[in-house]
Amino acid sequence: MVRRMAVPQNPAPARLMPGLRRAGAGALLLLLAGSPAGAQDAVGPSLECRVPGSQLYTVATLPASKVALTEKHALRILAVGGSAAPGASASYPVRLESALEHALPQVDVVMEHRGLPGEIASGAAERLRTLVAEADPDLVVWQVGTHDAIARVDPGAFKDALDDAVAWLKSHGIDVVLVDPLYTASVAGDADYNRIVDSVKEVAAKQGIPLVRRFEALRYLASRNEKGESHILGRQFRLNDLGLRCMAEHVALTVAASIGQTPPPAPKATPTAKPAPSDSPG
Template sequence: MSRLPALFVALGLLASPVRAETAPPADAPAKPAPAVVSPPAATGADAADTSLSPECRVPGSKLYTLARLAAVKAALKEHRAVRVLTIGSTSGAATSSASYPVRLETALERSLPEVDVVVEARGLQGEIASGAAERLRALVAEIEPDLVIWQVGTADALARVELDAFADALDETVRWIKSHRIDVVLVDPLYTKSLAQDEYYNSIVRKVFEVARREAVPLVQRYEAMRYLSAGSDKGEAHFLGRQFRLNDLGMRCMAEHVTRAITLSLLQPDATGSGNGPIVGKEPPKDRPATEASPAPAR
């Protein structure tokens, strides 16, 4: 019998082999519960996640919020391939060994051993959320994924889409996907130093966070992760966004790792025990971010 992955045992998807043994005496101390796979222990509030490659390490508080992934977990329980549809501006990258979709599939299969992961990538280059909604519905019908990873917000921000219209379109589409028993992971806009000074752009980032919390779906905080990595670069943003740090190079490799980490940890979220979606694990974006209007408090 092959060795069972520790993650599957922790998820309760597989059981360890049972060995016959005599019953312990009635007064014997209880055995400790088996260890559960969990995030690496942090040495401080902002300790970087050491499970990531050194150049991609970001504290979990700046990298993701977590929520349950029921459809992916169901696929694992049924011992079938997990189908992933990734959409957004970088999802249609050329299919080379260095591309984001290939890196993502490799990272997911490494994180979920003995699981076949099939990643289908579709670019939505320059397409805003409201325009992407109809095409996304067609893609879902065609591919029938267990999980949709949606990089969203950058095109809307550059097009200066009205904030509430953007949030409404994103909300509606996420709800539609979930209504078909498909999981969703959102990825918010990219970061550059110049865009960080744009109040409207930051409001779009905030809206993605609010929708993720309201709809109880995991969020990969690409904006915060890139800002953190940029600040840690000895050569500054010129190096971060230059030839040595293009999005199809280190940026894409880090993004694949970051998305995989959020998915893996979301799979460890406990199953629902009531009718509510339950809380998302994670922290809100920093309060020092400028905004053009007062953002409503996140739904609880």
């Protein structure tokens, strides 16, 4: 049964993403734009989650989201993937909503999270039509590939299902951001797991959409801490509290950077008034 997640009015503590709260989106995007490689230097709103841009994301335009910001109406986001079951992972959409509102001040973010434990891409793709009709999103943020890799789904079939689903969303004027699979040292050398990670990257490149490189970001964070991956991963191959906070910050940073690189929508044409009919004889 798909559960609609209620979002509290004050979903996260004020300490979440302090850098973005102080600087605002304008300063962040100026920082990103200042790098000729698209923010390849280390960027990030908190020290615990800071990852070099080259290992964190690839950016692309988000036209529907840009329209929402330009026209100053609510930015409706549908978060797909992961689990909506009670527990630490259920806090992710709340954290993401708060992170985005700090990254994009003056914008009301409306978040819907629809995740099912263990869901693979083909199953999520089948649900998308219903989810989109219910949530009417401007943007879909899709955590994808982890369960497919664990279930040993054929990488070719996975890639085709993901590609078709993303193409369908784009054909309906909906922006998409993909979040690739989780990282642990136990799967770092697994060829099949890495094929799934590569497939997500290839679909994002083919479809011209932003990608949060979670696999590489978590690998980087694990290598920078004496505790290794245990400081960002909990039990049962899930992110712990810090890992979820980092993922929310990484997604928000990717969305903000991508919107910053999206041209503003073309002005709407003003209808031309028809001339009044003349009383003179023709």
